[in-house]
Amino acid sequence: MKKILLTLIAALGLATGAVASEQGMAWDKAPNSTNDLSSLQNGAKLFVNYCLNCHSAAFMRYNRMKDIGLTEQQIKDNLLVSSDKVGDTMKAAIDPRQAKEWFGANPPDLTLIARSRAGHGGTGADYLYTYMRTFYRDPARPTGWNNLLFPNVGMPHVLWQLQGEREPEFETHQEHGQEVKVFKGWKQVSAGTMTPLEYDQAVGDLVNFLQWMGEPAQNSRVRIGVWALLFLALFTVIAWRLNAAYWKDIK
Amino acid sequence: MAEFKEISPNASATEKLTNWFENRFPTAFFEYKKHMSEYYAPKNFNFWYFFGSLAMLVLVIQIVTGIFLVMHYKPDAAKAFESVEYIMRDVPWGWLVRYMHSTGASAFFIVVYLHMYRGLIYGSFRKPRELVWIFGCAIFLVLMAEAFMGYLLPWGQMSYWGAQVIINLFSAIPFVGPDLSILIRGDYVVGDATLNRFFSFHVIAVPLVLLGLVVAHLLALHDVGSNNPDGVEIKGPKAPKDAAGHPLDGIPFHPYYTIHDIFGVGVFLMVFTAIIFFAPEFGGYFLEYNNFIPADPLKTPAHIAPVWYFTPYYSMLRAITTQMMYALSLILVVAVAWTILKVRMPGFIKAALAGVTFVVLWTFGAFGITGIDLLQGIDPKFWGVVVMGGAVIILFFLPWLDHSPVKSIRYRPSWHKWVYAVFVVVFVVLAYLGTQPPSPTGQLVSQVGTLFYFGFFLLMPWWSRLGEFKPVPDRITFAAH
Secondary structure (H helix, E strand, O other), X not given: XXXXXXHHHHHHHHHHHHHHHOOOOOOOOOOOOOOOHHHHHHXXXXXXXXXXXXXXXXXXXXXXXXXXXXXXXXXXXXXXXXXXXXXXXXXXXXXXXXXXXXXXXXXXOXXXXXXXXXXXXXXXXXXXXXXXXXXXXXXXXXXXXXXXXOOOOOOOOOOHHXXXXXXXXXXXXXXXXXXXXXXXXXXXXXXXXXOHHHHHHHHHHHHHHHHHHHOOOHXXXXXXXXXXXXXXXXXXXXXXXXXXXXXXXXO | OOOOOOOOOOOOHHHHHHHHHHHHOHHHHHHHHHHHHOOEXXXXXXXXXXXXXXXXXXXXXXXXXXXXXXXXXXXXXXOHHHHHHHHHHOOOOHHHHHHHHHHHHHHHHHHHHHHHHHHHHHOOOOOOOHHHHHHHHHHHHHHHHHHHHXXXXXXXXXXXXXXXXXXXXXXXXXXXXXXXXXXXXXXXXXXXXXXXXXXXXXXXXXXXXXXXXXXXHHHHHHHHOOOOOOOOOOOOOOOOEOOOOOEOOEXXXXXXXXXXXXXXXXXXXXXXXXXXXXXXXXXXXXXXXXXXXXXXXXXXXXXXXXXXXXXXHHHHHHHOOHHHHHHHHHHHHHHHHHHHHHOOOOHHHHHHHHHHHHHXXXXXXXXXXXXXXXXXXXXXXXXXXXXXXXXXXXXXXXXXXXXXXXXXXXXXXXXXXXXXXXXXXXXXHHHHHHHOOOOHHHHHHHHHHHHHHHXXXXXXXXXXXXXXXXXXXXXXXXXXX
């Protein structure tokens, strides 16, 4: 009996191990905290300036950003493309047909990107945080850019002026008689306007905003949940004692 | 018709009002007594008995939240995904209603699986409760249809491709399959027509059937009375009764079990609420990550998995390969050979049996090993569908498969408990494997698991009789709380 169970467990271990090895590179942990309003606001700014040109957030309304501490006037003055109204959803100006021609695919909608990219490697935020920090120069690609996490990605490195240009360095070694390339680190080819630390922070803010945008109600959800659970705990205690009172005569 | 009852003019207003209704609608009073205040239930119910009432609670939650979702949802392929996000963002408390409904779907299956397992271990499906069990199995089957159709409605990638894969399974049925799958989809691929009909089925047709079956399940239960963890009848001719004819080992459902169930509801709602508010995706099991991408008929996801509650059956479907069909053919040959050699019956029946076996082996593709086209039999995919469906249908026959002399696991030989334990482990492992991408090891484990699952049921007439059974007490065992 025990043997069968152990065999099953071992078999499962093998199965999951096999899956894990197919996942590719490990994802870095995103430093996101969707309660940090200044980080969210900075993320919103980066999003509107860099992402929204090609990517829409078609389920997200501009004025929802009041939830991250901005006033309607601030949103109108700083974040809105002139033709849009503050109650509109965030639609990119790019023509889908042209986008397809330029990048090989229509840039995906980003409203829910932090939710849809979650997986075995971590949260969707971890994925995006890693993705935005692993672009490198690759003359072989039509855009001139490639990505370690998403090989042969259609998107060029939008934030390259901030990060500068980098190249990955690999180390080759023998494994099971095969030559394996292992990622070692980055080489900065040309400097960006930000230091690497500042850049990581900026991407962190951007990812934080994407995480928040995936579910704007997420923080109030948790807050309300605490109260709901407290109420239910009280309810359950009362029900438990009431039950005991009814049942005490049943012999 | 009952006699019109006069009441003293000095009676209180409440008594007068009650009397007024009782004269005009006696059925309500009669049924209330029959199903609540004078429905005697065994007093030794344990925690396993919470799950019936909890299933009812979840059903109500699903119906009520469903009503509110329909107010804002748009069953249109171009708008469905958007309207769900509209509910999540712009409808006041929409996110809560949606999470209640999505978590409720999973909770429904958790509660129903536990409820069914309770019936399994305490023999609640045995005579005279066969129909209660059959209605219950029908509820389970209908619930699966309800969940499957509901899952298409958010129109995400998993919704779309999950439906595509499952509907395509029907096309594996010989002759009628391809037309049948077009009939279900209303199109050659899953599309707007599919979404519209699934919406219609999900919000009205299937729930109506479900409610009807729940009523039948409860009425049949209240006619034969509840079983209990000891599997001892409390209302039988030999059972002790008080002067009024009520069973001594029973207590009125109301107030004793209503208050008891309210306590159970409290505990359940704490878990339910914690998931809704703190982990509504439940690690990608309740809301799959891929389903946050709008359906794209041109982009097949790398890994398509149904929601967790279907994965045990999905694993069994994937377990049926050509090799598995050879294994099943071998088992069939051994079983038939044993029957022909050991069981006494006229020669012509034996010959007929051998002939039928030969045909079945041909359809199984057992002779396909020769490489001759004509002997390939039916595609293993079809047998996979048969196995997947059979895994649910076989539950209906449980009352006639279990031949153990006692009902409850409590008085069965100790090793029976191990059989049930392995059954549970196998079911959970199959469920896990169904969520994972296919792998050679996983496939082998799921094949062994599938054989065990069917062996458990099909060999039950034999193994359930084996071993040393413990004496069953005359009355239930109950210690005052």
